[in-house]
Amino acid sequence: MHDPTPPNTPPRRIGAWSLIIGIVVIVAIAFGYVGGWLAPHRLTPKKLVNQLQHDAGTFAGYRRNHAKGVCVVGHFDSSGQAQTYSVAQVFAPGQRTPVVGRFAIPSGNPYAPDSSVPIRSMALRFALANGQQWRTGMNSMPVFPVATPQAFYAQLQAKQPDPVTGKPDPAKIAAFFAAHPETAAFRAWAKTARPSASFATESYWSLNAFVFVDAAGRRQPVRWRMVPEASDAGVARTPGGADYLAADLTERLARGPQRWQLQVTLANPGDPTNDATKTWPDDRRTIDAGTLVLERSAPQASGPCRDINYDPLVLPAGIEASDDPLLPARSAAYADSYLRRTSEEAHLPGTTAPKPETSR
Amino acid sequence: MNATPDRFTLAARTLHWLMAVMIVAMLFIGVGMVATVSARHEWLLAIHKPLGIAILLLAVIRLAVRLRHPPPPLPADLPALQKLAALASHWLLYFLMLAMPLIGWAMLSAGGYPVMLGDSLRLPPIFPTSPVAFAVLRHLHTAFAMLLFLTFLAHMGAALYHGLIRRDGVFASMLPAASPRVDGDGEEVDADNAGRLSAAPQDD
Ligand code: HEM
Numbered sequence: 001m002h003d004p005t006p007p008n009t010p011p012r013r014i015g016a017w018s019l020i021i022g023i024v025v026i027v028a029i030a031f032g033y034v035g036g037w038l039a040p041h042r043l044t045p046k047k048l049v050n051q052l053q054h055d056a057g058t059f060a061g062y063r064r065n066h067a068k069g070v071c072v073v074g075h076f077d078s079s080g081q082a083q084t085y086s087v088a089q090v091f092a093p094g095q096r097t098p099v100v101g102r103f104a105i106p107s108g109n110p111y112a113p114d115s116s117v118p119i120r121s122m123a124l125r126f127a128l129a130n131g132q133q134w135r136t137g138m139n140s141m142p143v144f145p146v147a148t149p150q151a152f153y154a155q156l157q158a159k160q161p162d163p164v165t166g167k168p169d170p171a172k173i174a175a176f177f178a179a180h181p182e183t184a185a186f187r188a189w190a191k192t193a194r195p196s197a198s199f200a201t202e203s204y205w206s207l208n209a210f211v212f213v214d215a216a217g218r219r220q221p222v223r224w225r226m227v228p229e230a231s232d233a234g235v236a237r238t239p240g241g242a243d244y245l246a247a248d249l250t251e252r253l254a255r256g257p258q259r260w261q262l263q264v265t266l267a268n269p270g271d272p273t274n275d276a277t278k279t280w281p282d283d284r285r286t287i288d289a290g291t292l293v294l295e296r297s298a299p300q301a302s303g304p305c306r307d308i309n310y311d312p313l314v315l316p317a318g319i320e321a322s323d324d325p326l327l328p329a330r331s332a333a334y335a336d337s338y339l340r341r342t343s344e345e346a347h348l349p350g351t352t353a354p355k356p357e358t359s360r
Numbered sequence: 361m362n363a364t365p366d367r368f369t370l371a372a373r374t375l376h377w378l379m380a381v382m383i384v385a386m387l388f389i390g391v392g393m394v395a396t397v398s399a400r401h402e403w404l405l406a407i408h409k410p411l412g413i414a415i416l417l418l419a420v421i422r423l424a425v426r427l428r429h430p431p432p433p434l435p436a437d438l439p440a441l442q443k444l445a446a447l448a449s450h451w452l453l454y455f456l457m458l459a460m461p462l463i464g465w466a467m468l469s470a471g472g473y474p475v476m477l478g479d480s481l482r483l484p485p486i487f488p489t490s491p492v493a494f495a496v497l498r499h500l501h502t503a504f505a506m507l508l509f510l511t512f513l514a515h516m517g518a519a520l521y522h523g524l525i526r527r528d529g530v531f532a533s534m535l536p537a538a539s540p541r542v543d544g545d546g547e548e549v550d551a552d553n554a555g556r557l558s559a560a561p562q563d564d
């Protein structure tokens with residue numbers, strides 16, 4: 001039964017061993033390439049978030065961008081008008097959907113003065129009755145400076161503070177703008193924009209395009225914006241101090257709910273859906289999808305918005321992503337930022353625990 | 361029926377190769393999607409979640425098959441350490457193919473995300489919302505994925521070692537019954553083969 005001569009002579013063994021090792025190594029290299037470890041030039045979510053930290057500093061427990069903000073709670077009352085274009089339950093006639101939101105200002109620095117930027121942001125999470133969710137993050141300007149994640153990354157790099165002066169290098173910023181003419185519309189807006197005295201008086205634009213899907217499966221590219229009912233203070237008043245926005249909001253909400261109309265603009269065929277630096281012509285049809293009613297606010301350190309990742313690609317049936325390249329980059333980078341701050345929240349090894357803080 | 365079969369059952373073999381493709385694909389999809397900001401992140405994630413849940417369902421079936429039908433014995437002359445390594449790595453693979461999808465599902469639940477497998481198909485949460493649990497589970501999802509990949513590499517290397525170097529019928533035990541067996545047909549019968557295959561001279 002036992003053959004005394006070993007059948008595997010040394011040369012064949014060497015061939016077989018090389019084959020085995022070769023296969024294992026090739027699979028491992030392929031994995032390393034796909035996973036980015038062997039493709040250092042690929043723009044990854046990590047790189048984007050690291051660059052945000054290089055620009056603004058690292059603040060444990062906080063969002064890596066739009067770090068300074070405040071939670072709000074309320075609901076959305078659907079007018080039923082958007083139902084023609086989207087089967088999302090949130091648009092059913094008479095439907096009321098609970099909302100947890102967050103107002104904020106851009107920058108990863110949670111101590112930035114409210115007057116440091118003319119931009120405010122509104123993020124919302126609609127919890128639909130069917131268990132699906134719609135999350136959206138909007139900014140108070142009609143166009144975005146750049147159209148691609150690569151350009152966004154280049155802009156962040158240009159704005160990184162110089163280690164000597166501690167301030168961004170104006171020459172680098174100028175060079176970035178010169179190399180990116182698509183920023184012109186945003187710069188024109190920024191020239192006249194003034195930091196508002198209130199979150200409640202601002203309009204907030206989705207900027208990115210999305211696609212509404214109706215009951216027959218027809219697809220309609222859209223953008224939306226929240227248009228405020230309040231218009232009093234506007235930009236005229238020059239508020240004192242660095243932290244007036246949250247206080248203003250609390251004060252207004254104490255007097256009564258604050259309202260916005262959700263206006264959905266329908267693209268015509270050929271309108272760009274992949275370029276957030278371009279507005280659509282003014283004559284595009286706009287429908288009034290319903291009313292956002294915000295009833296109360298809460299500090300973000302303890303409020304219900306703290307642990308929500310306002311990932312713009314958490315969408316219900318009836319709303320889909322467009323081909324806008326910023327959308328997947330946002331989704332990926334928000335996930336990375338969310339993991340960093342929840343890891344800090346969890347005091348995981350290798351992370352800095354968040355400072356006990358009231359104004360987070 | 362013989363007491364000691366020389367192959368895995370048809371169900372076990374089918375599940376093995378189907379799931380091998382699915383699991384290896386999931387590992388590549390997983391590391392690929394988190395390393396890009398392009399649209400790949402979205403469509404890979406859209407495949408990742410339903411495919412992962414499919415793996416969970418198949419893994420449960422597979423475990424039942426495994427418990428009902430013990431596998432063919434390893435060659436009698438296989439060194440004890442290699443036997444132990446084979447046994448340990450197989451159970452580690454079973455554990456990880458069940459744990460990975462459960463962790464994926466639990467971490468999305470803990471993160472407060474709706475667990476969507478398609479445009480409107482939603483799974484219920486299996487974990488209470490908690491940022492701390494999210495962070496722990498999300499890191500565990502990565503760590504176990506890396507462990508799964510390394511175990512798979514070792515497993516594939518060991519299978520090839522059995523097939524190309526020891527030629528002891530272990531590799532063939534996971535192949536279709538019709539495939540040529542190294543012992544039967546004029547190919548050289550080697551010492552290592554004899555231990556396993558002579559034990560089971562039946563036709564199936
Ligand atoms: C190129 C890829 C692969 C090859 C060549 C391969 C080959 C084999 C072979 C020959 C066996 C039988 C081992 C024995 O009888 O001792 C086996 C068993 C097994 N394989 Fe794979 N396999 C591959 C991929 C995978 C993958 C991706 C998984 C899942 C993660 C997997 C999971 C298992 C498990 C759990 C067993 C043990 C079955 C048991 O003892 O119940 N295999 N494989």
Ligand code: HEM
Nearest residue numbers: 335386387390391394409412413415460461464465502505
């Ligand atoms: C066999 C099953 C599975 C395997 C092998 C697997 C593997 C992976 C891998 C390798 C990653 C990348 C980890 C990293 O590099 O950080 C990942 C990420 C992820 N997986 Fe899985 N996974 C499985 C099942 C699931 C399931 C069932 C779900 C959800 C239902 C899920 C949801 C996710 C999510 C959300 C991410 C992170 C995406 C992001 O952060 O952008 N996975 N998975």
